[in-house]
Amino acid sequence: MGRQPCCDNVGVKKGPWTPEEDIILVSYIQQQGPGNWRAVPTKTGLLRCSKSCRLRWTNYLRPGIKRGNFTENEEKMIIHLQALLGNRWAAIASYLPQRTDNDIKNYWNTHLKKKLKKLQGNEGCSRDGFSSSSSTYQISRGQWERKLQADIHMAKKALSDALSPEKSSRSAEFVPFNGTTSYVKPSGYASSTENIAKLLKGWMRNPLKMAGSADSSEEGTDSMMEDKNSKEMTEGFQSVLGFESLDYSICNISQSMSPEASLSQDESKPTLRAQTQLSLLEEWLFDEGVNQGKDYQLCDLGLEENFNFF
DNA sequence: AACAACTTCAACCGCCTGTAG
DNA sequence: CCTACAGGCGGTTGAAGTTGT
Numbered sequence: 001m002g003r004q005p006c007c008d009n010v011g012v013k014k015g016p017w018t019p020e021e022d023i024i025l026v027s028y029i030q031q032q033g034p035g036n037w038r039a040v041p042t043k044t045g046l047l048r049c050s051k052s053c054r055l056r057w058t059n060y061l062r063p064g065i066k067r068g069n070f071t072e073n074e075e076k077m078i079i080h081l082q083a084l085l086g087n088r089w090a091a092i093a094s095y096l097p098q099r100t101d102n103d104i105k106n107y108w109n110t111h112l113k114k115k116l117k118k119l120q121g122n123e124g125c126s127r128d129g130f131s132s133s134s135s136t137y138q139i140s141r142g143q144w145e146r147k148l149q150a151d152i153h154m155a156k157k158a159l160s161d162a163l164s165p166e167k168s169s170r171s172a173e174f175v176p177f178n179g180t181t182s183y184v185k186p187s188g189y190a191s192s193t194e195n196i197a198k199l200l201k202g203w204m205r206n207p208l209k210m211a212g213s214a215d216s217s218e219e220g221t222d223s224m225m226e227d228k229n230s231k232e233m234t235e236g237f238q239s240v241l242g243f244e245s246l247d248y249s250i251c252n253i254s255q256s257m258s259p260e261a262s263l264s265q266d267e268s269k270p271t272l273r274a275q276t277q278l279s280l281l282e283e284w285l286f287d288e289g290v291n292q293g294k295d296y297q298l299c300d301l302g303l304e305e306n307f308n309f310f
Numbered sequence: 311a312a313c314a315a316c317t318t319c320a321a322c323c324g325c326c327t328g329t330a331g
Numbered sequence: 332c333c334t335a336c337a338g339g340c341g342g343t344t345g346a347a348g349t350t351g352t
Contacts, residue, residue, distance in 0.1 A: 015322095049322095052322080054339085056320095090340060102320075110318060314352080318346105318347085318348075323342085324343105327337105
């Protein structure tokens with residue numbers, strides 16, 4: 001049959017986005033909300049294909065994205081989730097709402113892969129080997145995936161709520177989850193979504209003055225604000241997702257759900273079943289509270305050896 | 311200083327899935 | 332049920348930046 005391309009390539013611009021294009025895109029999404037990407041190029045006049053617009057928004061322009069170095073905890077989570085989920089970056093990214101799947105994927109390919117490889121070279125222990133040979137791991141993984149799916153729904157809902165036009169555009173500012181408004185300092189042009197939002201306000205007031213000034217408008221913003229904002233965002237999500245708990249004793253969760261039950265889950269109808277899963281998850285998280293302060297417990301997965309390098 | 315080799319990451323490509331008609 | 336379409340995803344690419352010689 002052959003799929004049609006998402007857009008005819010005639011007259012479609014490729015390559016890096018310019019500040020002006022970003023402003024146009026953000027302006028449109030603030031008014032219309034994300035979605036209906038096919039209409040975006042025609043309605044905004046952007047010479048970009050719809051996929052490119054969506055990617056630009058989801059990976060760089062949407063509020064709440066954290067750029068820069070990954071923390072040790074984030075690294076651990078990525079490695080852990082990658083071991084459980086494989087290269088399902090979108091699913092992994094659901095646990096790190098401030099990071100995009102693209103970011104995580106890049107980080108994995110450029111940093112973590114090497115780290116693990118080096119480690120394997122040192123210890124002669126194949127990560128892939130354990131994943132295919134450990135029966136305990138195989139069972140855990142199936143159960144885990146279901147739990148993760150349920151949690152992903154919750155993460156997405158939280159994110160969606162936070163990003164919904166009703167909330168974000170009416171307030172005219174992007175407000176982190178605790179309600180504190182702050183802007184972050186851009187480390188480079190493409191790195192600051194909040195900055196784009198602020199730019200946009202100025203752009204709407206005075207388009208000529210603002211054009212092409214995206215790089216410099218936030219120079220000198222206190223970098224501590226970024227840390228604070230980032231921390232607040234993280235805490236906000238953590239409270240929703242139980243991140244802190246995920247950092248500890250991850251091996252115990254699989255015991256709270258039977259394989260039979262988990263296998264019957266229907267991912268396309270998450271409501272009731274997801275709630276059931278979430279209550280189990282909550283139970284687990286509650287239990288985990290007791291375990292806080294312990295180091296990673298990867299006993300069931302046989303992973304502990306691989307985390308010694310941290 | 312100049313060049314090569316290596317690394318990073320934004321963006322693209324093509325496939326898959328869900329869904330409306 | 333079939334088809335077409337839109338959105339989403341993961342793999343890959345290549346330009347830009349960095350490091351080594």
